[in-house]
Amino acid sequence: MTKRLRLSLRSGVLVLLALTLTPQIGFAQEAEVSQEMFTVNNTWMLVATFLVFIMHLGFACLECGLTQAKNTVNILFKNTGVVAIGLLTYALMGFNLMYPGDFSIGQFFGFAGFGIEPPVDGNTIAYADGAYTYWTDFIFQAMFAATAATIVSGAVAERIKLGSFLVFTTIYVSLIYPIAGSWKWGGGWLDSMGFYDFAGSTLVHSVGGWGALAGIIVLGPRIGKYVNGQVRAIAGHNMPLATIGVFLLWLGWFGFNGGSVLSAAPELVSRVFVTTCLASAAGIIGAMLTSWAVQHKPDLTMMLNGSLAGLVGITAGADVVSVNASILIGLIAGVIVVGSVLFIDRVHIDDPVGAVSVHLVCGIWGTLAVGIFSADHSLATQVIGVLAYGAISFPSALLIFFALKQVMGLRVSAEEERIGLDVGEHGMEAYQLPPTR
């Protein structure tokens, strides 16, 4: 029921959704909260906003670190561009597609018009319920938007044409992500059904993961990854960078999940901090032990993916599961991600950063876990939600990638792939390091 605040305000419905989530606080019955409460709520949401912003740097570092040095400039370019495209298209249309207020086609599609503009009754739209301003609403949601495309970026790295990727991003972020998002957070049909996804295990991570899978399938594997039926590992080039990426993502998740409370409600935000943090810790341990047992060595990249797996896994239910459940969800996510990475590689799906395993597989796990660990939610409904998001995201992404392949070409030449996209696409190299002595 979270994230519907803006919708309800637009509809003139003064049900205080965010506040009823924290009934123990005792001011939920009032139609208005004080200016002080409004200010602290809004301030927390802005803090959460800049935390989610940091995740984009985290993704950039992680993706660079886990791929080859010769494609680093390309990745940095893509990831910086995606943030800009995501923010601007969300202002242009995404926000009003995701939170249309009224739907025009069933509960499947609605559009409140181009651009962002606060309602005519002044800037204090959210004042009455004590949550946050219109601007805060926009910028917090806008920071989420680019995430889905960034997830795709890692999966298609080291072989996709820059221009084609940027066009894909623009379409996926400005149309698919917000329309799909409106089904739940915009108050659409899945919200009416009782589907639950607190902060986006499905709405953000699976949507990104489905796009990643589609991209990998259309593009095919990197040259040299699968040779004569053998898997040849292509090592990442910078482990400190990858680790910085994961820590920054973890940091950002305090805002991703903590901000999804949509207020500074102390009990709820702090419990979300605990479940989020312990799920990540448990994901690390789960992945560490699993990979140590299966691969017979302590694998850093598996451990890092374990952290993200735990985080993606807890995202759907961070506010409704118990602390003990959060540890279990994270632990299982850590086990799952190792199995998934190994399996996906075995079936020759070449995912350089493990995006499908982390975001799609663990996103599904986290969404189902809500139905398993929270008595208030139905596992069947969660399954329906998972399938629905797969049914819109995967074919859409496939279609866009196929169309781009026809129109612009999708993959760089074998020669460019060999020398690297940095020189091939950008005419520059990422590093100029001193000779080794």
Place this chain on the structure above:
Amino acid sequence: MTKRLRLSLRSGVLVLLALTLTPQIGFAQEAEVSQEMFTVNNTWMLVATFLVFIMHLGFACLECGLTQAKNTVNILFKNTGVVAIGLLTYALMGFNLMYPGDFSIGQFFGFAGFGIEPPVDGNTIAYADGAYTYWTDFIFQAMFAATAATIVSGAVAERIKLGSFLVFTTIYVSLIYPIAGSWKWGGGWLDSMGFYDFAGSTLVHSVGGWGALAGIIVLGPRIGKYVNGQVRAIAGHNMPLATIGVFLLWLGWFGFNGGSVLSAAPELVSRVFVTTCLASAAGIIGAMLTSWAVQHKPDLTMMLNGSLAGLVGITAGADVVSVNASILIGLIAGVIVVGSVLFIDRVHIDDPVGAVSVHLVCGIWGTLAVGIFSADHSLATQVIGVLAYGAISFPSALLIFFALKQVMGLRVSAEEERIGLDVGEHGMEAYQLPPTR
């Protein structure tokens, strides 16, 4: 009118400046705000403070990334030292020069004495108006102070003597920056004229940019940059580091601009987040398209500079221009910065990181944009402000650099420049990397 809070308090004028900026909130008429509002305002200002602190790391990363590996230790040393010097000299005298309370020479110069000490009437100086404490006031402003010197650092990198740079920094940060700042934020003559600079497009970025230009002129270009009238690009050595730097600067800007509201006023702070963020995004797109068109390749460093250009451009008017205007200001800044970088190189001004283009040229653009996009401000007055800050900063910096050249020498020897300042000045190297296989 922002940043004058402390001044007004000192003068005993109880006009609630920060609060009148947000009249819609409805408590501006009261002489005091609640303890709760005081606390949330103060908390937000401290959050903004640590965000501005992060910018110093951002500058360090960006400057290292865009220069050669052999000068990396030197740059890290400079940038760490500058933060320390900036904070301590601001405590010693900068704060009381910038916010003197009463001016002693016209509205041009005043000094409230050495050291920082809250007024005798207790520690709750700011309580009555609900803004923040004396200590918050100091530390937020102190974080800004070192910025101007750090901007210079990038421009003079790879050839300036360490000791001379540190002396320049000390003088520029403890004298020029705060005295110039007092003209506007301290309530001096430019403030009286109606000049407007919300968070420092001119007071911080142009002042730094003028110092950068002066340093470049006195030092001359790096050896090998301009040979027989030809420009030879000297590539930066670490693009991930440069990108981390820009993202950290963007992150810090949420505090730089968001904190310049000087309270947690929801409407205003959140709108500043939106204008700041969209200007950066638009700057990225503007610089990306311009450089792609002009240079015929997608240039990462231009894109990164585009982000900073948008941020510098929006800084003067982030609170007074519309959201659509912020996008336009950022977009134009992105175009300008590419043109400026190319032009400045063509006239053989060797600015390794593009500091003059980003901070001076776009700082001027942003300041003028207030006069263009805000009906409440006069373009003519904005021009006067821009010229006034040029008239104090550039000659002062030139004078200091010339004096240092005579007294200490300003430039390292050609031999040291060739082997790098890391070995030459510090006797160590930044990297000890494994042999390539």
Place this chain on the structure above:
Amino acid sequence: MTKRLRLSLRSGVLVLLALTLTPQIGFAQEAEVSQEMFTVNNTWMLVATFLVFIMHLGFACLECGLTQAKNTVNILFKNTGVVAIGLLTYALMGFNLMYPGDFSIGQFFGFAGFGIEPPVDGNTIAYADGAYTYWTDFIFQAMFAATAATIVSGAVAERIKLGSFLVFTTIYVSLIYPIAGSWKWGGGWLDSMGFYDFAGSTLVHSVGGWGALAGIIVLGPRIGKYVNGQVRAIAGHNMPLATIGVFLLWLGWFGFNGGSVLSAAPELVSRVFVTTCLASAAGIIGAMLTSWAVQHKPDLTMMLNGSLAGLVGITAGADVVSVNASILIGLIAGVIVVGSVLFIDRVHIDDPVGAVSVHLVCGIWGTLAVGIFSADHSLATQVIGVLAYGAISFPSALLIFFALKQVMGLRVSAEEERIGLDVGEHGMEAYQLPPTR
């Protein structure tokens, strides 16, 4: 008296400890604070929590940067694992050992049971006194817990077996750190005596530093460090990474110290920001000048250690010493750390990152400084506290390391040390960088 909040709540004692620290605010006399104040206090504590989280990334970057490239994956693995182990064991037992409520053995040991669970009277345990929720209490303290083990990590780097280190960490963090911590922050015998350690110069940093010293002694120096009585410097491999680490640690310290106020009390939190920040700046200047004078070159790593030295030094008294005293404490810490690093190396204690000098030596200095610079605290009592923490930490760590040496072995083989732990323990390398041209 800080950090006892939870204890007092458990004991049913409604003395408003955190609030009485800020009597000037005027609401300390009330038995309850408003919901608004509760919310802003809780929000600040969560911000402080994510800041302390960042310190773990800071430690990882610093330790990697100051050691050899061939051991980087190992360090990243250790530091990521330590965070996970620290959080989970603190949830399992550490929290309830550190804040037992009632002690069972004198005022030396108490245990409130396994797991974390808010008291039966609902989730709003902390509501009445306006501080923060049970969950916030837990997660803020949990972030501290892993720090002690991380400090050890740097000291034993490049030669300790991975498995043995992880076992050491688990024991040290889940038993020694919280039991020792209960003596002061849990309301034990040292708290009763009047010992003062605001945010952990002793409770966190010295405890970590004693463990570091014990580890070094049991392990011995790295091969090649001391040859024929000569000290051979082993250079760190990545100075930008080390510098990023220090800036992130400094950033995190705003939460480490600022959050230790245990509320958002404006006067106190903002003054702690100022003392913390100026002590770090002064530490930089102190170490810079000392090392420049003694070593005849401007040494970046000494400067970085100076920042940390100042931060560790101010941590015990950040809330009780004057601003001028904080500068002096930091300056002296900067001098001390240079002397200590040089001395420790001379006596052939091989501490790759200077952990003993920074955390133990400056932790002691900071704790004693409270007795020197604050009239309200006794130097003799501070000495007793320092000795008491040495008496529990050092022998405990020695014992654990000796036991592990017998049971699992503690040190990798000479051959593995030579080729590096990355290949030896993990079968992978941290960097795959392009050939130099």
